[in-house]
Amino acid sequence: MxxxxxxxxxxxxxxxxxxxxxxxxxxxxxxxxxxxxxxxxxxxxxxxxxxxxxxxxxxxxxxxxxxxxxxVATREEMFAELMTDALGIAGDDHQVMLRFVDVISPKAREVLAETLDRREREAD
The missing domain is CATH 1.10.10.10 (Winged helix-like DNA-binding domain superfamily/Winged helix DNA-binding domain)
Structure with a gap:
């Protein structure tokens, strides 16, 4: 896309x-x-x-x-794909993700953490 x-x-x-x-x-x-x-x-x-x-x-x-x-895609789907593409060309995706977490709002970090926790529990 x-x-x-x-x-x-x-x-x-x-x-x-x-x-x-x-x-x-x-x-x-x-x-x-x-x-x-x-x-x-x-x-x-x-x-x-x-x-x-x-x-x-x-x-x-x-x-x-x-x-x-x-x-063709929702706004969220399109931006998620853009973020995935950016990670793919960034080189060290771990460092990029850490930097991303540093710059997002506290509320966004909280939502991210909750989502990751929920997905971990669902995977078990």
Missing amino acids: LGMAQLGDLERAVLGCLWQAPGPQTVREVQESLARERKLAYTTVMTTLQRLARKGLVEQDAQSRAHRFSA
Whole structure:
């Protein structure tokens, strides 16, 4: 999957709209959602959605007259994959994880610790 850092600002905004939506969205629905922040032409939004589809981040349902688009992965799934990719290229993944734990919030560290403890217990 393509990293968020490799996406343009508009592509990230469009993905954000799809993630927040309760279901697949038409081009018009995405355009209206984005209108709160910026005024964009319908064709600009359509081109952006098609570009995201070519990159494998969005899928297009062409069954109805108005094509509907949805993100292929949730925001959490996408960022987990990005983190996994980063660990894969970091070299010493143990040191990277230790540094990560040092920089996350105390609440995030607590959630991480609880999750790891629960997974350990489930594995036994």
